[in-house]
Amino acid sequence: MLELILAKYNYWIVIVLMMAGLYVVVARGNLVKKIIGLNVFQTSVFLLYISMGKVAGGTAPILTGKDEVFSNPIPHVLILTAIVVGIATTALGLALVVRIREAYSTIEEDEIDEAESLDMTADLAERRR
Amino acid sequence: MELLIDIVLLAILGIIAVAILWTRHLFVATMLSGAYSLTSAALLVALDAVDVAFTEAAVGAGISTVLMLGTLTLTRRREKATNRRVSIGPLLLVIVTGALLIYGTVDMPAFGDPNAPALLHVVPEYLAGTRDDIQIPNIVTAILASYRGFDTLGETAVIFTAGVGVLLLLGRRREEDEEAGTRRPEREA
Numbered sequence: 001m002l003e004l005i006l007a008k009y010n011y012w013i014v015i016v017l018m019m020a021g022l023y024v025v026v027a028r029g030n031l032v033k034k035i036i037g038l039n040v041f042q043t044s045v046f047l048l049y050i051s052m053g054k055v056a057g058g059t060a061p062i063l064t065g066k067d068e069v070f071s072n073p074i075p076h077v078l079i080l081t082a083i084v085v086g087i088a089t090t091a092l093g094l095a096l097v098v099r100i101r102e103a104y105s106t107i108e109e110d111e112i113d114e115a116e117s118l119d120m121t122a123d124l125a126e127r128r129r
Numbered sequence: 130m131e132l133l134i135d136i137v138l139l140a141i142l143g144i145i146a147v148a149i150l151w152t153r154h155l156f157v158a159t160m161l162s163g164a165y166s167l168t169s170a171a172l173l174v175a176l177d178a179v180d181v182a183f184t185e186a187a188v189g190a191g192i193s194t195v196l197m198l199g200t201l202t203l204t205r206r207r208e209k210a211t212n213r214r215v216s217i218g219p220l221l222l223v224i225v226t227g228a229l230l231i232y233g234t235v236d237m238p239a240f241g242d243p244n245a246p247a248l249l250h251v252v253p254e255y256l257a258g259t260r261d262d263i264q265i266p267n268i269v270t271a272i273l274a275s276y277r278g279f280d281t282l283g284e285t286a287v288i289f290t291a292g293v294g295v296l297l298l299l300g301r302r303r304e305e306d307e308e309a310g311t312r313r314p315e316r317e318a
Contacts, residue, residue, distance in 0.1 A: 014139070035197070039189070053178070080273060084288060086188075087188045090193050091291055091295050092291045096298060111209075
């Protein structure tokens with residue numbers, strides 16, 4: 001039983017962390033908080049991939065000339081790319097938040113919805129006139 | 130010993146994630162997300178991914194924290210104080226998704242398994258190729274820049290697109306402001 005838990009411990013905790021991030025993204029109305037949640041989600045996915053590449057007793061995949069066991073370098077390459085793409089999307093998301101704040105003077109989802117529906121009713125009233 | 134470090138660092142990550150869920154102060158949440166990235170960088174070292182670890186420490190804990198602090202100065206520091214009740218819909222979604230993912234791990238090879246299928250196909254070729262053909266010590270660099278060079282080119286295209294997007298979103302505003310002579314909305318306390 002303990003062996004089973006240890007064999008999957010990394011994956012399970014990482015999945016719990018992913019779900020914590022997903023919950024922040026879905027349930028919180030504040031746009032900056034959503035992006036923080038997205039970052040937590042993303043970092044946890046990185047950990048999941050790197051955990052899969054770990055080999056017991058292995059070492060970092062750098063050739064030293066000696067005979068060594070290396071952990072799988074392919075997830076490392078994938079995740080290096082993913083980190084950089086992640087920061088690009090974070091920057092874009094934060095820029096959108098700044099723009100939304102300028103247009104609606106709020107970064108709360110429900111207040112933006114309210115402002116939108118007010119706009120729509122105002123438009124309708126104008127068209128009727 | 131390695132396993133112990135792994136378990137402790139994952140537990141710390143769990144605590145930080147709960148704190149991020151709990152706090153209403155966006156500045157605190159930003160700092161916690163920086164701490165989250167830094168702790169995961171430490172964990173990545175324990176998992177033998179040294180290249181990933183320093184990228185995560187520099188980009189995740191450094192640049193993204195700076196970007197978020199910049200956003201906070203342009204927007205506001207606190208989340209709206211709503212009631213702290215747990216919303217059922219998102220909670221259900223998260224539990225179902227998590228359960229499905231955990232179900233998926235049942236068939237996965239055990240953590241640290243040296244006979245995992247992912248290790249048996251191209252990895253030995255990359256190891257031998259890096260030693261004989263590329264002749265640089267770092268296998269990750271060899272794969273990133275040589276074997277998977279086009280992936281890295283695509284990544285550069287993504288960053289370029291995002292950079293152009295940010296410039297279009299934030300650069301246009303300044304011109305409009307100057308033309309109209311208006312000021313940005315005043316900062317909320």
